[in-house]
Amino acid sequence: MKIPFRRPLSALRRRAADAWVRALIRARQPRTRMEPAPASDRPPTSFVPASADAPAEDADAFDGARAFALLRAQCELGPRSPGSVGHARAKEALLAELARWTDETAVQAWRQKVPRGAGAGQAYEMANLFGRIDPDGAPAREGAAPELMICAHWDTRPVADSDPDPARRHLPVPGANDGASGVAVLLELARALHARRPPRSVGFCLFDGEDLGDYYYGSRIFARAAGMPGFARWRPRAAVLLDMVGGRNLRCTAEINSIVHAPSLWNRVHASAAALGLDARFHGPAMRITDDHVFLNRAGIPSIVLIDYAYPHWHTLADTVESCDAESLQTVGDVVLHFVRALPPA
């Protein structure tokens, strides 16, 4: 029997083989890249009425009434689950609003097949929407990471599967708290930080596909991509996720994944709540919740979620504007803004 002589792979061929394996791995995941938001020849206009804009003398403070107007304006677009008319309208409106207040915006778009859960058997166009504000307003160095990213999910659930009426569980939720509240606080924070710039770079990310299929598509695809070239300037050192922060009588959950995986960040944000005399609103019942922050933590980005999981209208048709209030948005907005303003300068 003749044994063929096999030469060891040359470095060049080994690199080619590695690239082939990486391409195979990538082929199993939806293709995605980070692109600048499409340029518009018109100045960005807001989807909230100008009357909601804060008076100039308080421009650098968080305005709960304006955040509430942002929550209402999203609900008026209709349900915003991927594939819906409301989703397409919201993408445009939210990008325009981000562009008003941030130095730079970007979009991570992809096509997502949904094998399980709500919306299963279909593929949807999805997009994570990004913005960043740098301390001096000058474009940040290439690759410079934001110190902090404030995140929320902008999609809403296509089915009200926890509604008390079984005959209405196939209908989409309005998503006033579950969706619009986190987005509203994030956008109002962007406005206040544009009025008086933060001491460190702050990124903003609106995740898509949190509430569809088996959940969290946006944060999962961002977490997988965050280490790749092209994403470096959007990969934050830490992240604060806002979800269901608009319900009346807010009392945020003591969320165990956050406390375990990002204890220092958790403590610093809660020190801001204490400094403002708001800590009673942030020490709700302890609970472990899987949300977008879990995938960022897995990617090595320390992340916490501020969430009131005891909201009684979760995934029901009663998740409406009337179930939310400006005071809850104000509470969360004040705490996050206090924390950002207290970041030590670089």
Ligand SMILES: [Zn+2]
């Ligand atoms: Zn939800």
